[in-house]
Amino acid sequence: MSAPRRATDPSGLERYYVVTRGRSGPGGPASSLDVATLIVSLSAPVPGMQHEHEDILRRCRDPLSVAELGAHLGLPFNILAVLLADLLEAGRVEARDPIPAHDAGRGPDLALLEEVLSGLERL
Amino acid sequence: MDLKGFDHPGRTAGDGTRSVKVMIAGGFGTGKTTMVRSVSDIRPLTTEETLTQASADVDHLIGVADKTETTVSLDFGKIGINDELVLYLFGTPGQERFWFLWNGLFKGALGAVVLVDTRRLASSFRAIEEMERQDVPFVIALNIFPDSKDHPVEEIRDALDIAPHIPVVACDARDRASSRDVLIALIRHLKEYSAGPGEPR
Numbered sequence: 001m002s003a004p005r006r007a008t009d010p011s012g013l014e015r016y017y018v019v020t021r022g023r024s025g026p027g028g029p030a031s032s033l034d035v036a037t038l039i040v041s042l043s044a045p046v047p048g049m050q051h052e053h054e055d056i057l058r059r060c061r062d063p064l065s066v067a068e069l070g071a072h073l074g075l076p077f078n079i080l081a082v083l084l085a086d087l088l089e090a091g092r093v094e095a096r097d098p099i100p101a102h103d104a105g106r107g108p109d110l111a112l113l114e115e116v117l118s119g120l121e122r123l
Numbered sequence: 124m125d126l127k128g129f130d131h132p133g134r135t136a137g138d139g140t141r142s143v144k145v146m147i148a149g150g151f152g153t154g155k156t157t158m159v160r161s162v163s164d165i166r167p168l169t170t171e172e173t174l175t176q177a178s179a180d181v182d183h184l185i186g187v188a189d190k191t192e193t194t195v196s197l198d199f200g201k202i203g204i205n206d207e208l209v210l211y212l213f214g215t216p217g218q219e220r221f222w223f224l225w226n227g228l229f230k231g232a233l234g235a236v237v238l239v240d241t242r243r244l245a246s247s248f249r250a251i252e253e254m255e256r257q258d259v260p261f262v263i264a265l266n267i268f269p270d271s272k273d274h275p276v277e278e279i280r281d282a283l284d285i286a287p288h289i290p291v292v293a294c295d296a297r298d299r300a301s302s303r304d305v306l307i308a309l310i311r312h313l314k315e316y317s318a319g320p321g322e323p324r
Contacts, residue, residue, distance in 0.1 A: 036231070098231045113233075123299070
């Protein structure tokens with residue numbers, strides 16, 4: 001007989017295919033997601049929901065960055081973004097982009113920089 | 124909506140929490156991960172991007188499925204600035220050739236720290252060029268290794284061809300206070316930049 005089928009999926013690609021149901025590349029509301037974007041749940045998981053969606057809603061009761069979510073769930077950014085797009089479209093999470101560094105061609109807001117500075121000085 | 128914890132508006136501490144991000148760049152082995160680790164409030168984590176997205180349209184035939192090494196990683200940490208503001212630190216992937224995957228990685232960053240190993244200045248040239256090309260304000264942090272020679276900062280500034288207004292500071296990336304001071308130098312630099320719009324960087 002031929003060698004047994006590999007039971008594991010070391011590349012993760014099969015798992016990613018299942019998790020995203022074969023979809024790739026987030027569009028719509030998730031296309032602007034950044035690794036530092038904070039995700040906040042707006043509602044509780046409902047029965048019958050895809051496991052990963054449920055997991056995201058549970059973990060994001062307090063704001064959590066896309067990067068942290070990816071690390072906790074073991075999902076790369078592009079796969080996670082597909083799942084977040086679903087939740088954003090359904091209005092189940094809110095995405096807060098990082099405070100932009102540049103506002104209409106100007107540098108970052110001085111008050112924001114002061115805030116960061118005093119926080120760092122307290123470390 | 125009837126699960127605990129979801130139906131109490133205003134319950135969450137830091138309900139209006141926002142984030143800012145700072146990039147830690149520099150050549151391979153200059154101490155980026157070390158710096159993220161030393162200054163982070165949390166155990167540093169790694170987030171991953173796979174080549175599948177970037178190559179989906181061009182190279183179906185090369186057997187990407189078998190190439191686990193085409194994953195690039197981004198080490199990151201975070202610092203709680205106050206109840207409503209979190210600073211995320213991202214170490215750029217060591218191999219600059221993968222930076223294209225992180226399209227927009229620098230977009231929205233307040234600025235960057237470029238780490239330089241004074242024993243191997245050339246390893247950070249590419250990172251410096253990239254900051255300039257992407258118009259990301261930055262400071263240079265010389266990560267002083269135990270066997271680093273004691274070079275005057277001005278000599279290094281010349282060797283790296285760094286403009287006079289860009290701060291060059293020495294640090295020990297393993298040390299929390301030292302790494303924090305580098306971030307403070309960056310934020311002060313950003314303040315100056317912010318206060319004087321139109322000035323060339």
